[in-house]
Amino acid sequence: MSFPEFYEIEVLKQLFDFSAEFSVAQSENYIVWYIIFWIVKENRGHIVSLAVDEEYKRQRIGSKLINTAIATFLKFNIFNVTLELRTENKGALDFYQLIDFKLDRTVSNYYEDDTDVFKMSFNFSDLKEDSKI
Template sequence: MSLNDLIVRRALETDIPRIYDIEARSFLEPYSKRLLRFLMLSSPDTFLVAELDNLVVGYIISTVRYNYLGHILSIAVDENFRRRGIGRLLMLNAEERLKHLGCIILRLEVRVSNSAAQNLYLKLGYKKAYVISNYYKNGESAMVMFKVIG
């Protein structure tokens, strides 16, 4: 697999089953298909998929809040395609689009136990800001991270 063959594009309704499949295998508390559909309709420019040989291998969901704050809501890569730079490319692509839409700050929340994702964000220049206790349904805390892009 070469990253040169990877296409990052807006997600389509027809991608929902595959996105949900990756979501359900990647998260303890996955978003429902209904919520994924809602997010696709409400943030069509910043809900993106990574596609390789016509197969969706990852996705990122982000949105614009208050005209200036970009919020990364979810990112996941199919476990068979991880550690090849796809997560990084999805993040960079979403950041570019959020910047184009006027965002100057990016925010995300990540489980305190999720060191893989935290490493990805730290490498991309996100800074750890504060912890929200009991953020997830199972009681786990979230680390809130920010990146200034403006």
């Protein structure tokens, strides 16, 4: 696998039990991109994780993955989307801000390894005419 982090099988089973959506692509037995998202409440969607292998970046795959999630959310009349992002992941921060996600706040020691995260959100009513989504 091309990503340094992975989800334990029990976590993936829980996400599946909560009706999370998974979209994954592989090449030669390696995962090259994926997205996991779900509807948290009747009015909010959540991007659990999105990753694109370095070799496949700059091909708008991340935007296509986000659009897949958004299409699903809209089908269920979900207009608010949230996600968490490790603060050291500047490339992902730039990507999400480019597609109009807002940085809401920083949460210290969010993960088990005490990593800090940015809480980000997107509301379809905030969508700009020149949005990259």
